[in-house]
Amino acid sequence: MREQLEKLQRDAEEELRGALTDEAIQVIRTKYLGRKGVLTSILRGLGSVAPEERPAMGQLANQVKDALSLRIDSVLAGLAASKKDGKLLQERFDVTLPGRGGACGKLHPITLVTQEICGILASLGFSIVEGPEVELDYYNFEALNMAKDHPSRDMQATFYITENLLLRTHTSPVQVRVMEKQKPPVRVIAPGKVYRPDADISHSPMFHQIEGLYVDKRVTFGDLKGTLTFFLKHVFGDDIGVRFRPSFFPFTEPSAEVDIRCVMCSGKGCRVCGQSGWLEILGSGMVDPEVFKAVGYDSEEYTGFAFGLGVERIAMLRYGISDIRLFTENDRRFLEQF
Amino acid sequence: MKVSLRWLRDYVDIDISPIDLADRLTMAGLEVDAVEEYTPAFTGVVTARILSMKPHPGADKLHLLEVSTGEQVLPIVCGARNMKAGDVVALATVGAAIPGGYSIKSSKIRGEASEGMLCSEDELGIGPDASGILILPADTPLGVNLIDVLELRDTVLDIGITPNRADCLSIIGIAREVAVLCGKKLRYPKIAFKESSEDIRSLTSVEIMDPDFCPRYTARMIKGVRILPSPKWMRLRLEAVGLRAINNVVDVTNFVMMELGQPLHAFDFRFLDEGRIVVRRSREGEPFVSLDGKTRNLNAETLMICDGRKPVAIAGIMGGENSEVKEDTDTVLLESAYFNPSTIRRGARFLGMGTDAAFRFERGIDPEGVVRALDRAAQLIADLSGGTVSKGHIDTYPGKVDVSGPITLRMKRVEEILGTEVKAAEAAAILKGLGMNVKKEGRGVLSVIPPTFRVDLWREIDLIEEIARIHGYDRIPVTIPPIPAPGDIHDRKREFESAVRAALNGQGIMEVLNYSFISPQSADALALPESDERRRFVRIANPLTEDQAVMRSTLLYGLLETMRRNVNAGSPDLKLFELGKIFIARGEGEQPREVDKLALLLTGSRYGENWHFQGLATDFYDLKGALENLASCLRLAALRFVPDTTIPYLHPGRAARVLIGDREIGSLGEVHPDVIGRMDLRNRAFVLEIETEPLMGRADTAIRYREYSRFPTMIRDVAFLVPMEVDADRMLSLVRETGEELLETVDVFDVYSGKGIPEGMKSLGLRFTYRSPSRTLTDDETGQVHGRMVKRIVESTGARIRGES
Numbered sequence A: 001m002r003e004q005l006e007k008l009q010r011d012a013e014e015e016l017r018g019a020l021t022d023e024a025i026q027v028i029r030t031k032y033l034g035r036k037g038v039l040t041s042i043l044r045g046l047g048s049v050a051p052e053e054r055p056a057m058g059q060l061a062n063q064v065k066d067a068l069s070l071r072i073d074s075v076l077a078g079l080a081a082s083k084k085d086g087k088l089l090q091e092r093f094d095v096t097l098p099g100r101g102g103a104c105g106k107l108h109p110i111t112l113v114t115q116e117i118c119g120i121l122a123s124l125g126f127s128i129v130e131g132p133e134v135e136l137d138y139y140n141f142e143a144l145n146m147a148k149d150h151p152s153r154d155m156q157a158t159f160y161i162t163e164n165l166l167l168r169t170h171t172s173p174v175q176v177r178v179m180e181k182q183k184p185p186v187r188v189i190a191p192g193k194v195y196r197p198d199a200d201i202s203h204s205p206m207f208h209q210i211e212g213l214y215v216d217k218r219v220t221f222g223d224l225k226g227t228l229t230f231f232l233k234h235v236f237g238d239d240i241g242v243r244f245r246p247s248f249f250p251f252t253e254p255s256a257e258v259d260i261r262c263v264m265c266s267g268k269g270c271r272v273c274g275q276s277g278w279l280e281i282l283g284s285g286m287v288d289p290e291v292f293k294a295v296g297y298d299s300e301e302y303t304g305f306a307f308g309l310g311v312e313r314i315a316m317l318r319y320g321i322s323d324i325r326l327f328t329e330n331d332r333r334f335l336e337q338f
Numbered sequence B: 001m002k003v004s005l006r007w008l009r010d011y012v013d014i015d016i017s018p019i020d021l022a023d024r025l026t027m028a029g030l031e032v033d034a035v036e037e038y039t040p041a042f043t044g045v046v047t048a049r050i051l052s053m054k055p056h057p058g059a060d061k062l063h064l065l066e067v068s069t070g071e072q073v074l075p076i077v078c079g080a081r082n083m084k085a086g087d088v089v090a091l092a093t094v095g096a097a098i099p100g101g102y103s104i105k106s107s108k109i110r111g112e113a114s115e116g117m118l119c120s121e122d123e124l125g126i127g128p129d130a131s132g133i134l135i136l137p138a139d140t141p142l143g144v145n146l147i148d149v150l151e152l153r154d155t156v157l158d159i160g161i162t163p164n165r166a167d168c169l170s171i172i173g174i175a176r177e178v179a180v181l182c183g184k185k186l187r188y189p190k191i192a193f194k195e196s197s198e199d200i201r202s203l204t205s206v207e208i209m210d211p212d213f214c215p216r217y218t219a220r221m222i223k224g225v226r227i228l229p230s231p232k233w234m235r236l237r238l239e240a241v242g243l244r245a246i247n248n249v250v251d252v253t254n255f256v257m258m259e260l261g262q263p264l265h266a267f268d269f270r271f272l273d274e275g276r277i278v279v280r281r282s283r284e285g286e287p288f289v290s291l292d293g294k295t296r297n298l299n300a301e302t303l304m305i306c307d308g309r310k311p312v313a314i315a316g317i318m319g320g321e322n323s324e325v326k327e328d329t330d331t332v333l334l335e336s337a338y339f340n341p342s343t344i345r346r347g348a349r350f351l352g353m354g355t356d357a358a359f360r361f362e363r364g365i366d367p368e369g370v371v372r373a374l375d376r377a378a379q380l381i382a383d384l385s386g387g388t389v390s391k392g393h394i395d396t397y398p399g400k401v402d403v404s405g406p407i408t409l410r411m412k413r414v415e416e417i418l419g420t421e422v423k424a425a426e427a428a429a430i431l432k433g434l435g436m437n438v439k440k441e442g443r444g445v446l447s448v449i450p451p452t453f454r455v456d457l458w459r460e461i462d463l464i465e466e467i468a469r470i471h472g473y474d475r476i477p478v479t480i481p482p483i484p485a486p487g488d489i490h491d492r493k494r495e496f497e498s499a500v501r502a503a504l505n506g507q508g509i510m511e512v513l514n515y516s517f518i519s520p521q522s523a524d525a526l527a528l529p530e531s532d533e534r535r536r537f538v539r540i541a542n543p544l545t546e547d548q549a550v551m552r553s554t555l556l557y558g559l560l561e562t563m564r565r566n567v568n569a570g571s572p573d574l575k576l577f578e579l580g581k582i583f584i585a586r587g588e589g590e591q592p593r594e595v596d597k598l599a600l601l602l603t604g605s606r607y608g609e610n611w612h613f614q615g616l617a618t619d620f621y622d623l624k625g626a627l628e629n630l631a632s633c634l635r636l637a638a639l640r641f642v643p644d645t646t647i648p649y650l651h652p653g654r655a656a657r658v659l660i661g662d663r664e665i666g667s668l669g670e671v672h673p674d675v676i677g678r679m680d681l682r683n684r685a686f687v688l689e690i691e692t693e694p695l696m697g698r699a700d701t702a703i704r705y706r707e708y709s710r711f712p713t714m715i716r717d718v719a720f721l722v723p724m725e726v727d728a729d730r731m732l733s734l735v736r737e738t739g740e741e742l743l744e745t746v747d748v749f750d751v752y753s754g755k756g757i758p759e760g761m762k763s764l765g766l767r768f769t770y771r772s773p774s775r776t777l778t779d780d781e782t783g784q785v786h787g788r789m790v791k792r793i794v795e796s797t798g799a800r801i802r803g804e805s
């Protein structure tokens, strides 16, 4: 009888493998497990089994029955699932078609660079201030130690409104306005638009500067170097070479032009850096005592440094833009890239 | 300024390469912009000897020559006459290039072969002599590049001199810096010459009418000059620094200006009426013909050099045509003066004449170097022209030129400024090297008198800069100042603008940046009425172009121009915004009102050309939605929109004023078709412009959670039939005014007019959502509340009910 039961199991499995429809499976179930099925007829022979083996045989017959039942259910379930899948597959989409909804907007590259720079300087404790773009001659020049008729005014060609009113040529007048209102310590940056009558591939009549000013007791030229080196390494990477060289600005003394190693040629010399291997990146210096005098600070008690940088210049280096006019042309194909 | 190394070496020894020299100068504040090899504009010219010479059989004026370069013998046909067999000459060989773009080819001239050309100085551009070919000394080696034989090669440094360093506008000034930086000795030129017995004071006089403008005027006279081209050594030096050689007198004045930094002028004495000099101001409207042949109309503020009757030069700027040195000049009156820097600057600006002389005078020359330059020029003119210098010089010095007295320099202060200690001995050595008189005044204190040519040194800080510059900025150690605990870290405006940008970016709107100046035509283009404050332009006195002549009084004009450029460039689908200032003029000379604004422009298709939405154009509600979305992102209280038919550049039926609370902040709408036409924009566009300042601080940033109801809603939809001109806002306000507690929201879910709706009417579908915070509403209860609501609307507006559910 044991052999008969095992054979039943093998035969049924074999037939199930060939069954592909619900009906065929139901036929198999009836054939083996039905009231007139194979299992029933085997169990009829239970009487001829030795009485002591009967419980074991009964148990085995039940096991075979349960196993086969389970197996049939699972084949049926599998068949149902694959039928449903087939139907869903027919509802297929072309998932490679573009999705709906427009592209996200972009910020202007000048905004991006301004935000980045202001962020770095804010982390050094500088807070942001603003000043008027149509400025008085006094703030733009005179209070910054640039008297009328002084040749230093040649350094900054100027758009005039009237004799004493002009479009600010730099963000430095904000320094003066801040110091007039506030006692030291002062640690501010002033981003904004500035204007000079110049227009070509590398000059725009309107461009952006960020001015920095730090005045306190015992601020030194070493602090200026440290702060600006830290700043430039944040903007251009830790490996960037930085050098400070003497220069002249009427409102700082000593003054320093700050250069970085050319990011285009790594210092070997190229068209961008005029073969020098260095790029002028910002102007800086210790605040001139004349400026302190104009705002009523005691230059024996306080010292400070100021710096100014051109946002367009940094954006051009950062993004590889060679024509400054692109910033104000606002061609969609330009704006989309940032 | 261009500096010839050949010339520089006359005053200081240089034993480092030009590149190293350039680097040292740059790092000391004299920025070298370029290091250029200066060579004449020819190649392939070598020395050669004429072996034989006979007449050309076919042409009277030509000769047949055989010349040897040492390696080959070449036949040459030559038209000059000044040579003979045995002369060493300059041969442009086949393939040589000579000035004027000529290249030498192998040729036949009247049947005779010519393998090159013998050149004159003039043809090579190295001198004025065009009368015959260049004959070189007989012992000149053959076959050698002429550039090497004549030592025509030079290196020229182009140095950017900052406005404070007037003393470096001369070769000697640069040499002085080189000497300090390289530890060399500076050699001044030796000045010595013979004088005749005739005293200059018996020949001429100088009278200064305006000592403020001309504190000092000195003069010498040289008689019996012969006007000739200058010698090669002088021409090479002048040309290397970019000056054109003219004649031996004019060249000397230029040479000494470059050498010592003192501009000079030479008059032909015979043209000076009454034989004397008078220095006075010009008269208003006085005409004067300057050396360049141009007639200048003077103002009353220009300083003139005159003779007894008439002006003969614009002081410090340019000489006059009426007294210039000519080929037959015999007697020269030489001027060396100190003019007030502001005077010269004003004059040069007024006349638009930025000459080399004016450039130096306006930056300030050495008031005590005037006579030395006069003597140096007299010496050179006498040497080169064979003239005789009259005895003595005139030095009229009625004015006073400020020069710096002793400056106290505290070494402690040096350290306070630089952040590093510099030893007093080093500081003293640096300052002495720069020509200063340095004395020890006490412990760590020096007393320093700057030389008179350093017109930029007056204060202790000026000396500290000199010390830092020569000591080397790179040797000053880097320190980081203490970073303060952040105070008020919230920068309201910055944060607000960032939030605006993020909200607009999130809606696919791109930021643009337009010029702050626009065309004054913008007011007409936008049809602004005469009374509109946006016509109160801030006008630029010296604009680059008329298109950029006024400061913008609206951001919209720039946005529309940006649209036009993009549409023309094939990008018609645009969503743009700009944040920036506009400017409204106040009183004359007063600073204008500067107002922060936000502007948006939408045009073209809503989502771009795209398979989902074909031909779906942007409309008014995209724009309004963008603003509402922005307000929501910024947590602003509800904006209000009031229809306005009078905004000149907007479609009268599709425009609204925008208010926050009771404050009007701007407007939005469809651009008026006339504006589209006038500005040639081609497509419809929707714009808004609002002031941003009133929005700041209106954000509801104090977030308080409110309990929401856990009971179900009852929804009732009603379609009202109302006249076309009844706006949705009116209906919604009526509903809200009821203050019905159970009404949770009311929304417009449908607007329809057309088929099935009477002419002049529209169907407005409102959805009323009712809910109680504390219980489930019954149908009856809801019905009662809703009935009252609908009745009220019907009574107030005359609306009819088209359908209800």
Ligand SMILES: [Zn+2]
Pocket: A262, A263, A264, A265, A266, A267, A268, A269, A270, A271, A272, A273, A274, A275, A277, A278
């Ligand atoms: Zn480079």
